[in-house]
Amino acid sequence: MKKIIIRLMVVASAFTIFLPVCVSATTLQEYIDKVNQYQNEVNEANASINRTEExxxxxxxxxxAAQQDVKDIANEIVSLREEIDESNEEIKQKSLETKQIFQYYQLSQGENTYLEYIFGADSITDLVYRVSIVEQLTEYNEQVTKELEELIENNKQKEKDLNKKTKELEKKQEDLKxxxxxxxxQVVDLQEGAVKASDQLKIYQEQVNYYRKQGCKPSDRIGVDCAKDNVAAGWYRPTVRGNISQWVGWTSVNLDGFHYGTDIWSDRGRSEKIxxxxxxxxxxxxxxxxxxLIVIIYHTDMNGKKWTxxxxxxxxYNPNIYVGMKVTPxxxxGYxxxxxxxxxxxxxxxxxxxxxxxxxxxxCSTWNKWTKYIKxxxxxxxxxxxxxxxxxSSWSSR
Ligand SMILES: [Zn+2]
Structure with missing residues (x-):
């Protein structure tokens, strides 16, 4: 039983490999799907463009905002410096005041004015009073000076912090740029993508419009169920990926000095489908x-003009092609x-x-006539x- 299953599997896989994948003709629905696919691509690209622009x-x-912040900070630094200047001025005044207190209480000339004033008290009560007056006034001024010095220190620290913040904001601006x-x-890339997709969209939309005019329904196989004359409604690249190595024209490469076709190579080599x-x-x-190995195809375009x-x-070759077969792009x-x-x-x-x-x-009834006609x-x-x-000169989609 197991053997039979294995045999069946071998047969099945052989079929999977050799069974033609693309024998049936293209239906109109497949073209409609392509239209929808490229329409979606265009829409998505446009949506991405909008998002990116936002x-x-x-x-x-x-x-x-960062520029405004930098401006605000600069103003703040100016006012901090003004405060520092004012505080320095006040400290000066306080020290002047302290001196004046001493001068005020100066009772005689000399170096020990302060002591003389204190010891000039005529009683213990007076002495204590005099000491406390001088102490209170000088302490008060020292206290004020200390507070002002603290304020200056604070302002200097604040300025430092603000300068740091300015640098951060400038860095932020650079990063944002x-x-x-x-x-x-990204927008440029997206726009290129949108253009490519809309080119493809246009091609397939023309096909759909043309085959609809020919009376094709979505499920109809083109050239089989409808549009049986199999008109060439558009021209397509013969490979998904390709690069031109030689155009049609005069050349020194060929023996008779003329190249009758377009040479296309692909990085996928022999696996590139034709x-x-x-x-x-x-x-x-x-x-x-x-x-x-050669395949020749006859075409009739929408104007009734005949082509080969x-x-x-x-x-x-694709093993499923045959002479007389109606093909679509x-x-x-083959390969x-x-x-x-x-x-x-x-x-x-x-x-x-x-x-x-x-x-x-x-x-073009003979090969000689054909080559002469191409020239x-x-x-x-x-x-x-x-x-x-x-x-x-190079492409990666049809
Ligand atoms: Zn060639």
């Missing part, structure tokens, strides 16, 4: 004389490779507004995939 405003307000810079950087650049019908799955796209050097046709005449793993993508190998197409179109300003779709 943080920036808060940080700016905190800086303004750094934070604002960081947040502003997708049709638009909806269409597979017209050939073939090899060239050098052994390069050609994907060369594939390492493997989401049906992968990037270096089969045939190729220096390194890449996709060589050719595209032109004619039907390659179609006997009724006078421009002719190049001289008219057509640059292949670069003309049809947004193709930067």
């Amino acid at each position: 943080e920036i405003t808060a940080a700016q307000n905190a800086i303004t 750094v934070q604002i810079q960081k947040l502003e950087g 997708y049709p650049i638009a909806s269409g019908t597979i017209s050939a799955i073939t090899k060239d004389v050098y052994g390069a 796209s050609l994907y060369c050097h594939l390492s493997a 989401n049906t992968y046709i 990037m490779g270096d089969t045939g005449y190729a220096f390194g793993v890449h996709l060589h993508l050719e595209v032109a507004d004619c039907r390659l190998y179609d006997a009724t197409d006078r421009n 002719k179109r190049y001289n008219n300003g057509f640059r292949g995939a670069k003309t049809l779709l947004k193709l930067p």
Whole structure:
């Protein structure tokens, strides 16, 4: 029994591996989901931008508050210093007063005025009285002076504390400025993300609108249940990740001096999937004389114009594709490779507004005509995939 279960599991896992994942055509709902996905991304990016901008405003307000605090502290320090000056003045006065007390009680000239005054008492009562008067007055002045000195000390300490606080506030302002810079950087990134997402949103929204006009319902498989003519409603990048290594045009690299396609490589190499650049019908799955694996797809655009796209050097085909198969930009046709005449793993993508190998197409019925036509179109300003779709020198999404 256990053996049987293991065998079943092996069979099941074999199926999981080899069962086609993407045989069924894309439904309109999948496009609607994409629209919603990118709409959410745009919304989230905008919400993040708003949140970040609020943080920036808060940080700016905190800086303004800190600046006000620094100003208040400076004023406080000024008044503390004024108090110190006043106290010093008062101390001077008190010491003057003390001197005056002595002068007041000075009964004769000489150095021992104080003692002479005290001992000049004519009775014990008078002596005690005189001693206490002088003591009280001098003690009082000493007390006042002591209090004033304490006040000065306190004010000096306060000034020290306030200076420390000022430094802290200045540090805080610096930190806030750094934070604002960081947040502003985040806003820029978020805005870039929002732009990318809204570009994608626009592409998918156009698709949804187009297929709805074609009478497609969300559950309809595009090209199967509706829009059976499988019109190319938009042009897409042939890989999720890609980098351009050569554009269409005159070159010294090729033997005949012209490069007929766009060369794309990926850091994922042979595991990079190749997708049709638009909806269409597979017209050939073939090899060239050098052994390069090739897929050719016919397209008809919304204006009824006929196109061919050609994907060369594939390492493997999607085993589920077949000639005559209706494909969408989401049906992968194979993997990037270096089969045939190729220096390194890449996709060589050719595209032109004619039907390659179609006997009724006078421009492109043969390979020779096709290459001549691509050159002719190049001289008219057509640059292949670069003309049809947004193709930067490097990308990481379709
Ligand atoms: Zn090439």
